[in-house]
Every structure is written in structure tokens, then in C-alpha cells.
Amino acid sequence: MSFLKINNLSVDYKMRKETxxxxxxxxxxVNKGEILGLVGESGSGKSTVxxxxxxxxxxxxxxxxxxxxxGDLNIHENxxxxxxxxxxxxxxIFQDPQTSLNPILTVGEQLIETxxxxxxxxxxxxxxxxxxxxxxxxxxxxxxxxxxxxxxxxGGMRQRVVISLALCCEPxxxxxxxxxxxxxxxxxxxxxxxxxxxxxERNLAVILITHDMGVIAETANRVxxxxxxxxxxxxxxxxxxxxxxxxxxxxxxxxVPPTNKKILRFVIVEKDNKNKGNNIKILNRWTKxxxxxxxxxQVKNLNKSFDDNFxxxxxxxxxxxxxxVSFEIKEGESFGLVGESGSGKSTIAKMIxxxxxxxxxxxxxxNTCITKIKNRSELMKFRKxxxxxxxDPYSSLNGRLKVKDIIxxxxxxxxxxxxxxxxxxxxxxxxxxxxxxxxxxxxxxHEFSGGQRQRISIARALATQPRLLVCDEPTSxxxxxxxxxxxxxxxxxxxxxxxxxxxxxxxxxxxRQMCDRxxxxxxxxxxxxxxxxxxxxxxxxxxxxxxxxLMPKIESIYN
Amino acid sequence: MLVxxxxxxxxxxxxxxxxxxxxxxxxxxxxRAELRETLGLMDPxxxxxxxxxxxxxxxxxxxxxxxxxxxxxxxxxxxxxxxxLVVISALIALVTGTLLGVYxxxxxxxxxxxxxxxxxxxxxxxxxxxxxxxxxxxxxxILGVLPSFGRGEVVDIGFWTTGFLTISGLKAxxxxxxxxxxxxxxxxxxxxxAEMMEILQTDYIKFARAxxxxxxxxxxxxxxxxxxxxxxxxxxxxIGTLIAFSIITETVFQWxxxxxxxxxxxxxVDIPIMSAYLxxxxxxxxxxxxxxxxxxxxxxxxxxxxGDVASG
Numbered sequence: 001m002s003f004l005k006i007n008n009l010s011v012d013y014k015m016r017k018e019t020x021x022x023x024x025x026x027x028x029x030v031n032k033g034e035i036l037g038l039v040g041e042s043g044s045g046k047s048t049v050x051x052x053x054x055x056x057x058x059x060x061x062x063x064x065x066x067x068x069x070x071g072d073l074n075i076h077e078n079x080x081x082x083x084x085x086x087x088x089x090x091x092x093i094f095q096d097p098q099t100s101l102n103p104i105l106t107v108g109e110q111l112i113e114t115x116x117x118x119x120x121x122x123x124x125x126x127x128x129x130x131x132x133x134x135x136x137x138x139x140x141x142x143x144x145x146x147x148x149x150x151x152x153x154x155g156g157m158r159q160r161v162v163i164s165l166a167l168c169c170e171p172x173x174x175x176x177x178x179x180x181x182x183x184x185x186x187x188x189x190x191x192x193x194x195x196x197x198x199x200x201e202r203n204l205a206v207i208l209i210t211h212d213m214g215v216i217a218e219t220a221n222r223v224x225x226x227x228x229x230x231x232x233x234x235x236x237x238x239x240x241x242x243x244x245x246x247x248x249x250x251x252x253x254x255x256v257p258p259t260n261k262k263i264l265r266f267v268i269v270e271k272d273n274k275n276k277g278n279n280i281k282i283l284n285r286w287t288k289x290x291x292x293x294x295x296x297x298q299v300k301n302l303n304k305s306f307d308d309n310f311x312x313x314x315x316x317x318x319x320x321x322x323x324x325v326s327f328e329i330k331e332g333e334s335f336g337l338v339g340e341s342g343s344g345k346s347t348i349a350k351m352i353x354x355x356x357x358x359x360x361x362x363x364x365x366x367n368t369c370i371t372k373i374k375n376r377s378e379l380m381k382f383r384k385x386x387x388x389x390x391x392d393p394y395s396s397l398n399g400r401l402k403v404k405d406i407i408x409x410x411x412x413x414x415x416x417x418x419x420x421x422x423x424x425x426x427x428x429x430x431x432x433x434x435x436x437x438x439x440x441x442x443x444x445x446h447e448f449s450g451g452q453r454q455r456i457s458i459a460r461a462l463a464t465q466p467r468l469l470v471c472d473e474p475t476s477x478x479x480x481x482x483x484x485x486x487x488x489x490x491x492x493x494x495x496x497x498x499x500x501x502x503x504x505x506x507x508x509x510x511x512r513q514m515c516d517r518x519x520x521x522x523x524x525x526x527x528x529x530x531x532x533x534x535x536x537x538x539x540x541x542x543x544x545x546x547x548x549x550l551m552p553k554i555e556s557i558y559n
Numbered sequence: 560m561l562v563x564x565x566x567x568x569x570x571x572x573x574x575x576x577x578x579x580x581x582x583x584x585x586x587x588x589x590x591r592a593e594l595r596e597t598l599g600l601m602d603p604x605x606x607x608x609x610x611x612x613x614x615x616x617x618x619x620x621x622x623x624x625x626x627x628x629x630x631x632x633x634x635x636x637x638x639x640x641x642x643x644l645v646v647i648s649a650l651i652a653l654v655t656g657t658l659l660g661v662y663x664x665x666x667x668x669x670x671x672x673x674x675x676x677x678x679x680x681x682x683x684x685x686x687x688x689x690x691x692x693x694x695x696x697x698x699x700x701i702l703g704v705l706p707s708f709g710r711g712e713v714v715d716i717g718f719w720t721t722g723f724l725t726i727s728g729l730k731a732x733x734x735x736x737x738x739x740x741x742x743x744x745x746x747x748x749x750x751x752x753a754e755m756m757e758i759l760q761t762d763y764i765k766f767a768r769a770x771x772x773x774x775x776x777x778x779x780x781x782x783x784x785x786x787x788x789x790x791x792x793x794x795x796x797x798i799g800t801l802i803a804f805s806i807i808t809e810t811v812f813q814w815x816x817x818x819x820x821x822x823x824x825x826x827x828v829d830i831p832i833m834s835a836y837l838x839x840x841x842x843x844x845x846x847x848x849x850x851x852x853x854x855x856x857x858x859x860x861x862x863x864x865x866g867d868v869a870s871g
Contacts, residue, residue, distance in 0.1 A: 056769055087771030094769075099762040102781050104788075104860055113780075114770045149860040165770060 002029035003205045004053075004173055009066035011045070011052045011229075022048040022061060024229045032172070035199055035206040037220030037237065039213065039252075041479035045229040046209045050175045053207075054090050055082040070173060088118045091166030095178035097158035101150035107134075107161050108146040111168055118169040133164040137194060156187035163194065170202070177209045184340040185506070189550040192219050211479065213256045214509070214552030217241060225249050241554065255484040257509035259553045262533065265491065266484035266513075285429065286465055286497055295364075296468060296500050297329040297352065302361035304347050304524075321347045323524035324361075331467070334494065334501040336515030336532070338508060338547075344524040345504045349472050352502065353388045354379065365468070384414050387461035391473040393453035397445040403456055404441040407431070410463040430459040434489060451482035458489065462497075469494075470502045475510065487514060508551045512536055520544050620835035623824075630835045633820060639719050640710055641809070641816035645801050647732055648740035652801075653794055656744040657787070660751025664786075665778060667756065675748065682745035687804060691738040691811035698734060706731050708813035735812040739805060743797045750793055754786035788859055795851030799844040 011023040023045040030036045040046045052063050055076065068076045075085050086092075094100040102110060111130035115121060121129065127146070134142035137160040150158060159179065166174060176195060180188040196219055199206050208220055216223055216237060223241070224234040225248070233246045244250045255266055304322040322344040329335040337345045350356045352363055354370060363371050365382055373379050387410075390396040397406055407427045412418060418426070428438045434455040445453055454474060461469060471490070475483040487510065494501055505511050511518055512532055519529040520541065528541040539545045614620070620630035659679075663672040682690075699707035711727030713720045722728025758764060759782055767777050806818035813819065817836060824832035 054769060056765065083771060085771070086769055092766070092769035094762055094766055096762060100766040102763045102767065102785070104784055104858070105781070106860075110767075113776065114772060117770075117772055117776075151861050162766070165766070169771075 003032045003071060004030040004207075005067075005069040006049075006053070007067045007069070009049065009052055009068065010064045011048050011057055011061055012064045013061045015060070021229050023052060023226075026066070026226075026229075026231050028224050028231065028234055030173070030205045030207060032205050033199060033203045034222065035196070035208050035220045037216040037223040038207055038209045038226065039211060039216055039223060040226035041211060041252075041481065043228065044226040046226050047177050048229075049226070050092070050177050050207060050209050053173075053175060054086050054092060056086075056092075087114060087166075087171065088169050089171050090173045090175065091169075091171040093159075093162055093166050093174070093176040093179045096182045097155055097162050098182070100162055101158060101165075103150055106147050106149055107153075111146075111165060114165055115168050130164075130168065133168055134161070136198075137161070137164045137167075138190075139164075155183055156190060159183065159187075159191050160194065163191075163198070167198065167202070172203075172205060174199075174204050174206045175209070176206065178211070179208070180215065181210070181212070185508075185547060185550050185552075186340065188215070188552070192552075195219070212552065213241070213253065213480070213554045214259070214556075217554045217556050218552050225252065251481060253554075255480040256554050257484075257487075257507075257513045258555065259509040259512065259536075259551060260555050262512060265488050285426065294331050295328040296331040296366060297502070298362075298364040299328070299348070299352070300326050300362045300364070302326070302348065302351065302363065303359045304344070304351060304356060305359045321524050322351070322358075325521075325524070325526045327519050327526060327529055329468070329500060329502060331500055332494075332498050333517060334503055334515045336511040336518040337502065337504045337521060338506060338511050338518060339521030340506060342523070343521040345506075345521050346472055347524075348521075349388070349470050349502065349504050352468075353386050353470055354383065380414070384464045385466050386468045386470065387464060387466040388470040388472065389454070389457050389461050389474045392477055393450050393457055394477075396457055397453055397460075399445055401444075402441070403431075403443055403445065403448075406445070406456065407441075407460050407463055410460060414464055426463075430462055433462065433493065434459045449482075450478050451486060454478065454482075454486055455489065458486075458493070462493070466499070468500045468502065470504070472504045473506070474503075476505065476507060483510070490514070508547065520547070620838070621831040623829055623832050626829075630831045633832065634817065634835060634839065637815060637817045637820045639721060640814060641802065641805055641818060643722060644732065644736055644739065644805060644809070644814060644816055645798065648736040648738075649743070649794070649798050649801055651736060652740040652743035652747055652797075655740075656747025657751050657790065659744075660748045661755055661778070661783060661786075663748065664752040664755025664759070676752075679745035679748050682741045687738060687742060687807045688811050690741055691735070691808055694734050694738055695811070705734050707734070710815055735808050735814050738811070739801060739808045742804065743794075743801060746793065746797065747790060750790055751786060754789060755782055758782045758785050784858075788855075791851060791854055791858065795847050795854075799840070799847050802840060802843055 006026060006028050009023060009026045010021065013020045013022060026045075026049055028036070038046045038049065048057070048061075051057055053068055055063060057063060063076065066076075067074055070085070070089055073085075073089075075082055075089070101107070105113075108127065108130060111133065112123065112126045115126040115129055116123075119126075119129075131142045131146055134146065139145055139157060139160055145153075150161070153161060163179075174195075179195065180191050183191065192215065195206065195208070198204060208216070210216060220237050222235060223237045225232045225240065225244075225246070227248050233240060233244065233249050240249060241253055244253055257266070302322055302325045303320065306319045306321055325344075325348060327335070337348065339345045347356060351358050351371075358371055361371075362369050365386065368382070370379075370382050373382070401409075404424075404427055407430055408423055411423060411426055424441075427441055431438055431441060436452065436455050436459070440448070440452075440456075445456065448456065457474075469490075474490070475486050478486065490501065491514070493499060501514075503511065503514050505514075515532050517529065518532050518535050520527045520535070520543065522543050527543050528535070528539070530540070535544065536548065539548055620634075622628065623630050623633060626633065659675050663675055666672050695707045698705040706727070709731060710722045711729075711731035712725040713722050713728055714724040722732055755778075759778075764777060764782060767781055772781070802818075805814075805816060806821055808814065809816045809818035810822050817839070820832060821836045823829070824836070
């Protein structure tokens with residue numbers, strides 16, 4: 001007899017014209033002491049199911065049918081009854097610890113209020129219980145920190161506080177909605193260990209909602225795969241990840257970048273394999289650079305500090321975001337920069353494309369020092385050769401311009417005399433090269449999905465025929481299957497156009513697939529630079545070893 | 560403050576010849592020059608200005624041309640009336656504004672919410688004097704329940720004269736204070752409403768719901784407390800504005816406060832009163848902003864402990 005039983009659960013959103021099903025006839029069960037992974041891409045309805053269990057669906061959505069049986073209680077009997085079970089029987093953890101705590105109440109106040117809502121304890125008892133809870137989730141000096149406000153905790157600590165809040169009334173079911181997505185790898189593994197430990201100790205039933213297959217492989221006992229509101233497949237984690245039955249699961253699993261080996265291309269199962277990319281028309285226009293094995297970019301003793309205070313430069317308040325970093329990128333290679341948030345990787349990228357001025361140090365491009373150029377037209381020559389692709393495809397395209405104009409803008413900027421028909425052909429060729437139809441030229445960015453927008457970003461970057469492409473986390477806002485397509489595209493383009501790529505990411509498996517050489521950053525310092533395979537097989541620096549050890553591995557399922 | 564002081568000082572000096580205003584037609588040129596000397600009007604500008612600032616900081620603004628009494632005395636006499644009016648209307652605006660704002664923020668679709676919002680639109684768009692005259696017409700002329708002008712009977716307690724202790728004084732303050740508060744109230748309603756609606760969408764409210772915290776606690780403890788932070792900023796600025804607006808209201812209701820004094824001063828080109836009023840208003844604005852900044856410290860913990868985020 002399983003502890004949680006979900007029968008035919010449906011959630012729909014009644015719109016003016018039609019009813020949209022966010023979840024349709026979902027059935028699954030969870031046992032005590034078990035972690036069920038709920039995976040799927042964005043929009044698959046996985047979070048909806050999590051919220052529907054405690055009937056916390058935003059208007060105009062509603063749970064339209066189905067039952068949720070917890071132990072022997074039907075908790076969806078009526079809409080009022082569920083409120084009793086929230087926090088009491090069922091705890092919920094949200095994705096972003098930065099926003100899920102009330103900023104103006106102390107951690108203690110929030111804990112005590114929650115405890116007193118459900119348990120019959122006086123203030124003193126509630127306080128003792130809270131402090132014990134904080135200790136249990138691994139917060140040091142719990143007595144002192146009890147009176148702190150949420151903003152005084154770091155991201156990982158806050159998520160621990162959130163967990164303690166979710167567990168404070170001893171629920172038997174814990175729903176964790178992307179609990180580690182906003183956190184760095186090292187903190188992610190701590191939080192996942194904590195959840196695993198608590199599951200065992202308290203004999204919890206846990207639903208872990210995530211899009212990260214590595215996390216699933218390392219924590220979940222069973223997995224349920226969702227696609228557009230339907231439950232596609234459910235079973236033992238090992239079985240689902242190694243021998244998936246449904247084609248959707250197959251393509252999902254094959255899109256995940258493996259951590260233990262380098263593959264040439266991602267296998268894309270579902271999509272139409274038209275073998276595009278072989279005839280890139282843009283090649284006719286491209287003045288291809290020979291691969292010379294020379295250094296294209298040299299970064300020498302680069303420093304960048306950000307000051308808190310405008311008046312006191314170089315004061316002790318200033319933050320050294322980049323600290324004496326030197327490396328070279330060879331013509332035609334892919335160089336990866338990896339590191340956790342705040343390690344300075346994006347700052348370096350912005351200095352290379354000349355959006356930030358370095359505090360000291362030089363950047364050489366093609367043996368010319370670009371940090372010292374004052375002349376505007378000189379600078380334009382280099383800008384043309386270095387282009388950037390940003391992380392967020394939603395904010396990096398101007399929503400008021402047509403795709404055509406977005407791509408044409410850099411062309412006309414560097415070649416003002418181009419004729420209109422030539423320009424249109426050029427834009428079409430560029431769209432073609434990123435595997436977008438020419439019809440999309442007359443549409444606006446908001447009509448496209450995240451992956452398509454990122455393709456438009458790439459087309460825009462290619463418009464000036466750059467030699468160096470700086471990609472700042474180009475796929476971290478995308479689903480795995482889309483990520484696989486974009487990464488394939490970048491690989492193809494690089495091969496055919498002899499592009500040099502600086503690839504910045506926090507995602508080690510992705511970097512392994514994309515890069516020839518990798519530099520590891522920590523707190524603004526470069527720890528280690530080496531060939532990709534050497535780095536993954538024989539890391540020399542302690543920090544690299546730690547990162548590799550902590551990274552969630554989908555292959556761990558075989559062990 | 561110094562800038563405002565300079566502006567009002569310039570008013571004092573360059574708008575007409577003060578001597579002309581002070582003395583009669585038949586005063587001789589010698590007498591005028593003598594008076595000029597005793598008043599220090601022949602000194603260089605910067606000496607005059609520093610004397611003005613020093614005197615102003617002691618509360619001395621010279622002698623009113625029209626009433627022939629020290630300005631400071633006049634202001635002290637009129638101050639209680641204005642302060643009482645402003646405090647009462649600020650309270651009305653804050654309390655009703657917040658209450659209605661919370662109500663309309665939570666019950667977004669009710670008939671009452673729509674009604675309140677429609678009325679508040681009127682409050683923003685109608686000028687204060689129109690509302691004041693409408694009120695007088697309705698309550699004083701037609702219904703005859705409330706007095707249309709003046710403060711009623713006042714009780715003198717030493718340095719302060721108050722209208723709070725007599726029934727006629729209390730009656731007299733209702734119309735002007737409501738009139739004055741309407742404009743601010745509508746602002747606060749809309750602000751609180753927008754804040755509440757935004758905050759009720761945030762993750763921490765959702766998380767509080769998921770923990771089973773009662774709806775009342777979510778609305779009034781978790782959401783309202785966060786929502787009041789911007790309200791305090793706006794309210795702080797607006798109390799200053801209330802004093803400025805009180806000129807019109809006081810004139811409409813013949814309220815014997817500072818605004819009324821100012822209007823009369825304008826009519827008679829009574830420069831000392833005008834400059835003193837300017838300096839006084841600037842002083843109030845600065846003080847209120849200072850108090851608001853201190854209030855922040857108590858309300859928002861994120862300001863209180865800046866820069867000691869513990870590492871984890």
C-alpha cells in the first residue's frame with residue numbers, strides 16, 4: 001500500500017476561448033522513504049502537478065478532476081480541507097531561496113508562526129523546536145541565527161532555512177520544486193545530500209521536481225517523465241534512464257550531455273533529421289580564415305575591480321572580480337571558461353568584447369592590444385571580428401524590431417553601402433545557416449521559442465563575419481533537447497566557418513562536449529588551464545577535483 | 560535649505576524697495592537713508608545674506624510690513640491651526656487610504672472595490688478648491704450641520720491654541736481636513752492596492768500558503784508589512800505637500816492658519832512673511848524626509864544590517 005496515491009489528476013486553465021490542460025489524467029504513487037523524480041521540460045506540467053497536490057494553483061487554473069489520497073485521507077475532498085494539510089502533512093520547497101522567504105520577518109518569526117499554526121506549542125517550546133530544526137538542516141550557531149533576517153543568509157543557507165520551514169510541522173510528504181536549480185554545483189550537492197538524509201531519517205515520501213537528469217540519477221529511486229501535461233513513463237530510475245520505452249524519454253535521455261565521455265554530436269531522435277548544415281550558403285560570402293595554430297586572443301594579467309564607493313577608488317571595499325588572469329585562445333579552437341556564480345567568467349567575456357574596461361592588464365586580439373585603442377574607427381574594426389551571444393534569449397533581442405532588422409543592423413553598421421536586395425539575401429542566408437526558415441525574417445522575436453530566439457542571436461552574431469564568437473552561457477536558459485540542438489549548431493558552424501569560440505558555462509558536461517581546452521575560474525582567479533580530456537580525467541587543481549566530484553552525473557546510475 | 564534661504568532672501572531684497580512699503584509718503588530722503596542704515600540695507604550682499612541666515616536660524620524674519628508685528632510672532636500664532644489641520648488630514652489620508660487600499664488589493668473584483676476606485680479617480684482629478692466648495696455647499700449650506708469657515712472656539716493652553724477641546728472646534732476641522740486629505744488618500748489607496756496585488760503574487764506568499772499559514776496572517780502580517788515600505792516614502796513626501804496644499808484649503812475655509820496668512824501676505828506684498836513661510840516649508844520638508852529615513856531603519860531590516868551578510 002503506497003503512501004501517496006494520485007488518481008486521474010487534471011488541472012485546467014479556463015481561458016476566454018478555450019480550456020488549456022496543464023495536467024491531464026496523471027496517475028502515480030509514492031511510498032514512504034522514497035524519492036520520486038518528476039522530470040520534464042518547461043511547460044510539461046511537472047510543477048503544476050506539484051502545486052495541484054496541495055491545491056495551490058493560481059487563478060484561473062483549477063484542479064478539475066481526480067483525487068489525491070494521502071495515507072487513508074482523501075485530501076481533495078473539498079477545497080477547504082486541503083488548507084489543514086498544507087505545512088502539516090505536506091511540505092513544499094520552491095526553486096528560488098532568494099524569494100521564498102519574507103524579507104522583513106526574521107527566520108525565527110517565520111518558523112514560530114508556522115509551528116504555532118499547526119502544533120499546539122507555546123512560544124518557548126516553538127522556539128526550541130525551531131532551533132533544533134535549524135541545527136538539523138545544518139545551520140551553525142542556530143541560537144544566534146534564529147534572530148537573523150533572510151537576507152543575512154547566503155543562497156545555500158537560505159535553502160536550508162526553507163527546508164526547515166517546510167519540515168517544521170513534521171509533514172510526511174515533501175514536494176521539492178527544482179530545489180537546487182538556482183544554486184551552484186557545490187551547494188547543490190549539499191542540499192541534495194540533506195534531502196536524502198532527511199528522507200531516510202524521517203521516513204518521508206518525497207517528490208523531487210527537476211529538469212536536471214543528473215540530479216535525478218543521483219537522488220531519485222523512481223522517475224516519472226512528463227510531457228505537455230501527460231505522464232509519459234514511470235519506473236525505476238535505472239530502468240528509465242538506461243532502457244527508456246517511450247520515444248520521448250529516449251530523446252530526452254539522449255539529449256543530456258554525458259559527463260564521462262566526449263561525443264561528436266548529440267543524437268536528436270524526434271526531430272526531422274534533414275541533414276541540414278551541409279550546404280551553408282553563407283560560405284560564399286565568408287572570407288574564411290585559415291587555421292594557423294596561432295594565438296588569436298591573448299589575455300595578460302587581467303584585473304577588474306568593482307567599487308562600492310564612487311569616491312574611493314581601490315579602497316578596501318572594492319571587489320576584485322577578476323584577479324590577474326592570463327590565458328590564450330588559438331585560432332579555430334573552442335576555449336571553455338567554467339566556474340560558479342561570482343567567479344568572474346562573464347566579466348572576462350565582457351572585457352574581451354570591450355563592454356567593460358579592465359582595471360589593469362591587456363587583451364591582445366590578432367597581436368593587437370585592443371584594450372588600449374582610443375580611436376573609434378579602429379575599435380570598430382575589432383568589434384566586427386568579435387561577436388557575443390548572451391545567456392537570456394528573451395532580453396537580448398529587441399522586441400520592437402523585426403527579425404530581419406535585428407540581423408540587418410550589424411551588417412549595415414559595418415557596410416553602410418550595401419544595397420537593399422543584397423541585404424535581404426544576406427539576411428536570408430544567415431537565417432538559413434542557423435536552420436531557420438526565411439519566412440521568419442518578417443516576424444517579431446516574441447513569436448519564437450527560446451531555442452529559436454537563440455538561433456536568431458547566433459545569426460545576428462554571424463552577420464559581421466566574426467572570427468571570435470563569445471558565448472556567455474548560451475544554453476543555460478534552454479531545455480535539454482533544445483540545448484542539444486543549439487550545441488550541435490554551434491559545432492557545425494565552427495567547423496565550416498573556422499570560428500574561434502570562447503564558451504562560458506557553469507555546466508561541466510556541456511563544456512566537455514563543446515571545448516578543446518578549458519580554464520577553471522574560482523573567485524576571479526584562474527585555477528587551471530588544460531586540454532578538456534586531461535582536465536576531466538586527471539584534474540590537478542584541488543578545486544577542479546572538487547567540482548568534478550560534485551557534478552551530478554547521469555552515469556552514476558550504472559554504479 | 561541654504562538655497563531656499565537665498566531665494567527668500569532675494570525676495571526680501573530685490574522685489575521692490577522695502578523702505579517704500581514701510582514708510583509713508585511724506586518721509587524725507589534723509590529719514591529714508593537713516594532707516595536704510597539702521598536696517599543694514601547698505602551693507603554688501605553677502606553680509607546681508609549671512610545676517611539673514613543667522614537671524615532665520617534664530618527664528619527672526621523681521622517685521623511684517625502690513626501688520627507691523629514681528630513675523631516670528633505671527634507664525635507662532637498661526638502655526639497650531641495649520642499643524643492641527645495637516646496632522647488630522649494626514650491621519651485621515653493614511654488610515655482610510657491604507658484600509659481601502661488593502662481592501663481593493665485583496666478583493667480585486669468586488670463591486671465595492673470598483674466603486675472605491677472610481678471615487679478615488681474623482682479625488683485625483685478634481686481640484687481641491689472645487690471639492691472644498693462642494694463640501695461647503697452640501698454640509699454647511701444645504702444640511703447646515705457643519706460650519707463653513709473658521710476654527711470655531713479655541714482653547715489657549717500656553718503656547719498652543721487648540722480646537723480639539725471644544726465641540727465647535729472639532730466640528731470646524733472636519734470639512735477642511737477631509738477636503739485636504741482626499742487627494743493624498745486616493746494616492747495612497749492606489750499605491751497600497753498596487754503593492755498588495757504585487758506582493759500577493761510573490762514566492763514568499765506562495766510559500767507561506769504552502770506552509771498552511773492562515774489567510775489573515777498572510778494578508779495582514781506578511782503582505783501588508785512589506786507593502787507599507789513604499790507607502791511611508793510617499794506619505795513622507797506628501798505630508799510636506801499637504802502643508803503646501805493647505806494654502807488653498809485654508810483660503811476656501813477661511814482657516815486662520817499659515818497658508819491663509821501667506822495668501823494675505825501675497826495680496827499686500829508682505830515680503831517678510833512670504834520669505835519666512837518659504838524657509839519654514841523647506842525646513843518642514845527636510846525634517847520629514849529625515850524622519851522617513853529613520854523610520855526605514857526600523858521597518859526594513861535590509862537597511863539595518865547592511866554589509867554583514869554571513870557566509871555559508
